[in-house]
Amino acid sequence: MLLSAFFLVGVCAATGTAWDPLSGASVEGASAPGGLPAGSGPDAAPGASGAATASPTPPPAPTKGAAAKGNPKGAVDSGAERPTGALPFDMPQPAALRSGAAGKKLVFAHYFTPYPLSLDNAAADRDYYTRNYLDPDGESGKHGRYGGLLRDRPLPVTPKGGDWEYANLQQEVRTARAAGIDGFTLDLLSLSGKNWDRSNLLMAAARSVDPAFKIMLMPDMTSLKTDDPAVLAEALATLADASAAHRLPDGRLVVSPFKAEEKSVAWWTEVIGLLKSRHGIRTAFVPLFLDFGAHSGEFAPISHGFSEWGSRSYVGQESSTRDVQRAQGMGKIWMQPVSVQDARPNQGIYDEAGNTATLRSTWTHAIEDGADWVQLTTWNDYSEGSQFAPSLHNGYAYLDLTSYYLSRFKTGSWPKIVRDTLYLSARTQFADADPTGDQSLVMSLRRGSAAPRDKVEVLSFLTGPGSVRTTVGTAEGSHEAPAGIHSQLLPLKPGTSSAQVVRGGKGGVRVDLPYRVDHQVEVQDLQYYAATSGRDS
Numbered sequence: 001m002l003l004s005a006f007f008l009v010g011v012c013a014a015t016g017t018a019w020d021p022l023s024g025a026s027v028e029g030a031s032a033p034g035g036l037p038a039g040s041g042p043d044a045a046p047g048a049s050g051a052a053t054a055s056p057t058p059p060p061a062p063t064k065g066a067a068a069k070g071n072p073k074g075a076v077d078s079g080a081e082r083p084t085g086a087l088p089f090d091m092p093q094p095a096a097l098r099s100g101a102a103g104k105k106l107v108f109a110h111y112f113t114p115y116p117l118s119l120d121n122a123a124a125d126r127d128y129y130t131r132n133y134l135d136p137d138g139e140s141g142k143h144g145r146y147g148g149l150l151r152d153r154p155l156p157v158t159p160k161g162g163d164w165e166y167a168n169l170q171q172e173v174r175t176a177r178a179a180g181i182d183g184f185t186l187d188l189l190s191l192s193g194k195n196w197d198r199s200n201l202l203m204a205a206a207r208s209v210d211p212a213f214k215i216m217l218m219p220d221m222t223s224l225k226t227d228d229p230a231v232l233a234e235a236l237a238t239l240a241d242a243s244a245a246h247r248l249p250d251g252r253l254v255v256s257p258f259k260a261e262e263k264s265v266a267w268w269t270e271v272i273g274l275l276k277s278r279h280g281i282r283t284a285f286v287p288l289f290l291d292f293g294a295h296s297g298e299f300a301p302i303s304h305g306f307s308e309w310g311s312r313s314y315v316g317q318e319s320s321t322r323d324v325q326r327a328q329g330m331g332k333i334w335m336q337p338v339s340v341q342d343a344r345p346n347q348g349i350y351d352e353a354g355n356t357a358t359l360r361s362t363w364t365h366a367i368e369d370g371a372d373w374v375q376l377t378t379w380n381d382y383s384e385g386s387q388f389a390p391s392l393h394n395g396y397a398y399l400d401l402t403s404y405y406l407s408r409f410k411t412g413s414w415p416k417i418v419r420d421t422l423y424l425s426a427r428t429q430f431a432d433a434d435p436t437g438d439q440s441l442v443m444s445l446r447r448g449s450a451a452p453r454d455k456v457e458v459l460s461f462l463t464g465p466g467s468v469r470t471t472v473g474t475a476e477g478s479h480e481a482p483a484g485i486h487s488q489l490l491p492l493k494p495g496t497s498s499a500q501v502v503r504g505g506k507g508g509v510r511v512d513l514p515y516r517v518d519h520q521v522e523v524q525d526l527q528y529y530a531a532t533s534g535r536d537s
Contacts, residue, residue: 124156260287310337336371355457
């Protein structure tokens with residue numbers, strides 16, 4: 001049977017940073033660290049005392065909100081390697097991406113520990129994501145004000161025997177590796193409890209799957225509850241004992257704190273000194289700033305490189321060119337943020353991603369501006385709606401697209417398109433839709449973002465020119481697409497959407513986006529859904 005009774009769409013947690021919907025400035029204390037309400041979920045939220053216990057499992061109630069949208073194909077992530085023909089190009093072999101010049105252009109994905117593949121090893125139609133994070137009434141209604149904690153979730157996995165958490169983390173490493181990703185930046189939200197335990201388990205999982213897959217330590221300074229440099233140094237040294245910890249070829253441990261400006265240069269100098277004097281660890285410090293321009297100068301003397309969190313809209317990306325030049329002009333490496341989208345129901349804020357425009361723009365800047373490293377922001381922060389990882393309502397679409405740009409970034413050559421592939425993306429509601437349910441906090445557009453738009457995008461990767469026949473609701477049409485990459489925007493209409501390549505009157509590859517668009521909606525959901533013709537799910 002279709003698993004339509006549960007699947008939902010969503011994303012919502014900030015990596016510890018909230019945003020003021022009116023000013024667009026970062027604010028603290030708007031929510032528990034990581035954007036999660038304090039004590040939320042079977043895994044204690046960052047900063048909660050100890051590990052919370054999952055609520056007893058009652059019979060599943062009727063689903064609402066994102067969970068009620070369902071999953072028409074009943075897709076389940078089996079953890080298998082990419083199927084042949086999933087991509088429009090032939091993926092380079094791992095050795096080609098990890099050696100020579102390509103091996104120096106590193107790509108990491110930001111891993112957010114609160115949202116692993118499964119929280120309780122239950123079947124997806126009744127697991128914690130479905131019952132409590134996707135349903136507005138979940139967790140005794142504590143997320144009802146904003147229509148539920150999440151709008152999407154990891155692509156469901158089959159419950160496992162044995163150490164299922166470890167096995168699921170291994171699966172995530174395999175998925176990232178198959179996409180060409182070199183490692184994870186690990187958001188360290190706490191130094192004890194479930195998120196800390198999961199961090200340690202991820203280090204072991206990475207080593208067991210692929211000794212070349214690295215984990216960059218990223219202490220989250222909006223969330224960690226310590227002012228003692230010795231405490232943080234001790235924690236970093238503990239994780240650094242794992243062989244998966246990312247080090248430079250000269251042996252230095254890479255430490256890249258999120259919102260490094262939360263602490264002073266003197267404070268970080270003490271952390272770096274303690275790592276060396278007490279633990280024998282030399283450090284390559286790569287701070288990530290929320291305001292790079294204001295702090296890069298003072299941090300330069302202690303830094304190997306720099307990064308920033310970046311904008312999540314396709315407009316305004318020109319500043320990244322300036323930032324790369326500034327960092328490299330100071331003799332530092334630059335880790336460029338690359339993103340898909342950002343929609344945070346529990347913080348009342350979103351960016352206009354423009355279908356896949358933000359993904360393509362941020363990747364293009366990383367390539368053309370000569371970034372040294374890339375950080376995908378994020379791998380799995382579903383409370384931000386920013387995930388690249390395979391998800392219920394996006395499948396592998398965003399990750400597959402990333403592999404194309406990643407290959408260019410690392411090898412210096414654009415991959416040859418050898419098979420027609422279509423990507424279809426759209427929202428399931430109009431940007432100005434007024435939710436009819438009990439939701440009282442609705443998302444507003446972040447300052448500096450592109451204007452809201454109601455479009456379906458057909459992104460084609462074609463081996464040669466062809467016609468693309470489209471259906472959006474009841475509107476049928478076609479357009480000519482050239483060889484290579486082409487983006488066609490169509491007006492969003494109620495109903496579902498599809499597209500198919502046609503040459504010489506014969507239908508070729510086809511993609512369906514089965515989630516209905518409606519004028520009336522119960523819960524606001526402003527993230528884009530996506531599908532690819534390269535996969536069945």
